[in-house]
Amino acid sequence: MPKVKMPKSAPSLDMTPMVDLGFLLVTFFILTAKFRPNEPVIVDTPKSTSSIALPEKVMLVTIDKDGRVFFDLSGKEIKRAMLQGMLERYPQVKVSEDVAQRFAVLGTFGQPIERMEQYIKGDEKLRKAMDDRKDAGIPLDSLNNQLGDWIQEGYEAFMTDAQAKGFTIAQLKDKEGLRYAIKADGDTDYEKVEKVIDIFRDKNIFQFNMVTSLEGIDDAPAVVEE
Amino acid sequence: MAEIIDGGGGGGGKHQKKKAKKGNVHLDMTPMVDLAFLLLTFFILATSLSKPKTMEIIYPKEVEDTDETTKVDDALATTVLVGEEDEHVFYYTGVFKPDSTVLIHTDYSKEGIRKVLLDRNKRINDQVTALKEQLTNKIINDTTYQVAYSKIVGDSLAPFVIVKTIPTSKFRNVVNVMDELNITNIKKRAIIDMGDSENIAMRQRIVELGLKK
Numbered sequence: 314m315p316k317v318k319m320p321k322s323a324p325s326l327d328m329t330p331m332v333d334l335g336f337l338l339v340t341f342f343i344l345t346a347k348f349r350p351n352e353p354v355i356v357d358t359p360k361s362t363s364s365i366a367l368p369e370k371v372m373l374v375t376i377d378k379d380g381r382v383f384f385d386l387s388g389k390e391i392k393r394a395m396l397q398g399m400l401e402r403y404p405q406v407k408v409s410e411d412v413a414q415r416f417a418v419l420g421t422f423g424q425p426i427e428r429m430e431q432y433i434k435g436d437e438k439l440r441k442a443m444d445d446r447k448d449a450g451i452p453l454d455s456l457n458n459q460l461g462d463w464i465q466e467g468y469e470a471f472m473t474d475a476q477a478k479g480f481t482i483a484q485l486k487d488k489e490g491l492r493y494a495i496k497a498d499g500d501t502d503y504e505k506v507e508k509v510i511d512i513f514r515d516k517n518i519f520q521f522n523m524v525t526s527l528e529g530i531d532d533a534p535a536v537v538e539e
Numbered sequence: 540m541a542e543i544i545d546g547g548g549g550g551g552g553k554h555q556k557k558k559a560k561k562g563n564v565h566l567d568m569t570p571m572v573d574l575a576f577l578l579l580t581f582f583i584l585a586t587s588l589s590k591p592k593t594m595e596i597i598y599p600k601e602v603e604d605t606d607e608t609t610k611v612d613d614a615l616a617t618t619v620l621v622g623e624e625d626e627h628v629f630y631y632t633g634v635f636k637p638d639s640t641v642l643i644h645t646d647y648s649k650e651g652i653r654k655v656l657l658d659r660n661k662r663i664n665d666q667v668t669a670l671k672e673q674l675t676n677k678i679i680n681d682t683t684y685q686v687a688y689s690k691i692v693g694d695s696l697a698p699f700v701i702v703k704t705i706p707t708s709k710f711r712n713v714v715n716v717m718d719e720l721n722i723t724n725i726k727k728r729a730i731i732d733m734g735d736s737e738n739i740a741m742r743q744r745i746v747e748l749g750l751k752k
Contacts, residue, residue, distance in 0.1 A: 328568050335575035342582030359711035363594035363716040376710075466562075494593060499711030503704045504622075507732075510598060519600060523592035525714060 315428035347452055353421055359499040361525035368492040368522065372467050374460070375421055378498040380505035381450030382460055383423030387487045391474045393417040398466035406430065410427035423450045426483060428461055453512060461512050467491075468516070543686075544722045589662055596717060599729060615698045617659055619652065619716055620733060620741050623707045624751050629741055630655060637736045644743045647715045656723040659698045692726040699727035705738060 354377040375383040386392050396416050400408055408416070408430045416422075416433045424432045424443060433441055443449060453460040471491045479490050493513060498507050510521065620629040620642065629642035630652070642727050645651040651728045657664065667688065674684045691697075713730065720728050733741070 325565075328572055332568055332572050332575060335572060335579060339575055339578045339582065342579065346582050358591070359714040361592070361594045361698050361714055362722060363592055363718065365593050367591045368592050464575060468641060496591075496708045499714070501710040502706060503708040504706035505714050506710050509702075514600075520595065520597045522595055522692060523714060523717075524591050525594050525718075527592045 321385075337506045352380070353423060353440070353449075356496055356498045357500070358524050358526050361523075362528060363525060364527060365522065366434060367524060368472070368493060371492045371494050371522070372464065372488070373421065373496060373524075374509055375423070376495065376497040376501050376505055377450075378500040379447075380501060381423060382453055382509060383421045384451055384460065384463050384467075385421040386471070388471070388474065389417040391467070391470045393471065394470035395463070395466045396429075398470060399462060402462055402466070403427075408433065413430035425452050426486075427493060453508060458512065460509065461515065464513065464516055464518075492522055493518055493520070494522040496525055554659055566712075573674050586708060587590050594714065594717065594721070596730075612696070615696065616701060617698060618654070618701045618703060618737075621702060621708045621716060621742055622738060622745065623705065623709070625709070625712060626750055627741070628652065628712065628743060628746060632659075635734075635737055635740075637740065640740070644744065644748055644750075647719070649691055652716065653719050653723060656700065656719055656725060659724050660723050663691055663694065663697050667724060692724060698725065699729075701723050702728065702730045703733040704730060707735050724745070 328340060333341055352375075354375065356375055356377055369387065371387050373385040373387075375385070377383070386395060393413060394414065395411055396408070400413075403426050406426050406429065412430060412433050416429075422429075428443065430438065432440060435443065439475060451460045451463060452458070468491065472485070475489065475491075484490075495506065495509060513519075513521070614632075616634070617630055617632050618635065620627075620631075622628065627647060628646060628651075631640050631642055633640075643655075645655060670679075670684060670687055670691065673679045674681070679687070682686055700720055702713065704713060717728075717730075720726075
């Protein structure tokens with residue numbers, strides 16, 4: 314019997330469908346990707362069963378476990394306008410135009426206004442060092458309530474921007490409005506959170522989204538044996 | 540990298556017309572695939588796929604003090620005291636009387652505070668369950684359901700919960716209590732600062748039970 318001759322050439326695989334799929338996925342991920350914004354502090358949020366997603370248009374106040382307060386607002390143009398408002402409020406602080414542009418792409422920040430210029434100008438290493446300082450965080454005591462000013466300016470910048478975009482007051486009161494989120498560490502003293510909430514309440518803001526991580530409804534938190 | 544494999548039309552006879560070569564072009568796509576998957580991996584890792592979840596809490600306009608909240612029927616009130624440590628969680632029903640009220644110790648597990656709140660809210664939850672059944676059996680429509688639902692949970696006889704905190708209560712535990720209130724469908728709630736008499740009572744109870752201070 315004649316031997317069955319095996320073809321000597323290397324088997325070739327048609328990779329076209331795989332490549333198609335690969336690029337489809339790449340395109341999808343490129344288009345949907347939103348880079349994780351700079352987070353100056355690590356905050357271990359408490360767990361809850363709530364599944365409401367963090368709103369798109371949001372003013373986010375982050376409180377770390379030492380009670381330092383950080384601030385962020387969505388929208389580059391709005392952030393830029395907010396800084397402008399703050400600079401008018403604090404005329405002793407000077408920030409040049411190109412530095413102000415860089416502020417808009419910076420993520421969450423938490424520095425007293427006096428140190429903001431240095432913070433924005435600095436490179437990543439300097440910013441990290443400044444964030445690690447014990448006295449970082451936005452001041453919020455009654456004599457120097459910078460957080461209140463940021464909230465006020467942020468709100469005004471948001472409203473100006475929204476009205477320029479043609480949203481009506483009714484829309485802004487409903488779905489299109491600015492939402493307020495508080496992201497606090499589970500170990501933060503409630504007193505510190507309350508202080509931030511009280512500042513919001515002074516501005517007639519009463520509804521908050523507390524950032525939590527999801528847990529199942531039956532997942533009981535760990536109970537310490539007595 | 541591209542190689543052209545001759546289709547074998549080379550040795551044509553004299554009479555054949557000269558044809559443009561119809562060669563099959565084989566492209567080695569391996570590097571491209573490599574690159575594609577490299578990008579794919581990068582974007583998968585760099586994308587934060589799941590947005591963080593949030594819990595909505597609405598605070599009242601004015602700071603409610605205890606006198607005001609107790610104006611509502613006292614029997615409907617449950618007060619949850621949140622202390623400093625994770626196991627410092629107590630509750631009592633009705634009005635606080637420094638001499639006679641006994642703070643009951645509980646925990647944040649399914650069998651702890653949730654059970655207490657579910658018992659308190661049983662009447663309301665039964666109504667909600669009945670209503671949900673009507674919705675699934677299509678006896679009522681969605682709008683009717685929403686209206687009826689708000690009416691049931693906002694009923695003037697629905698139990699309400701006051702969460703009392705001390706300055707050093709941990710945010711995690713406040714969220715835990717609020718979460719249990721969401722699970723047990725109790726919509727009438729308030730978070731306020733703990734009064735001195737309750738704080739003293741709580742400290743005494745912690746010592747009595749030998750909990751971590």
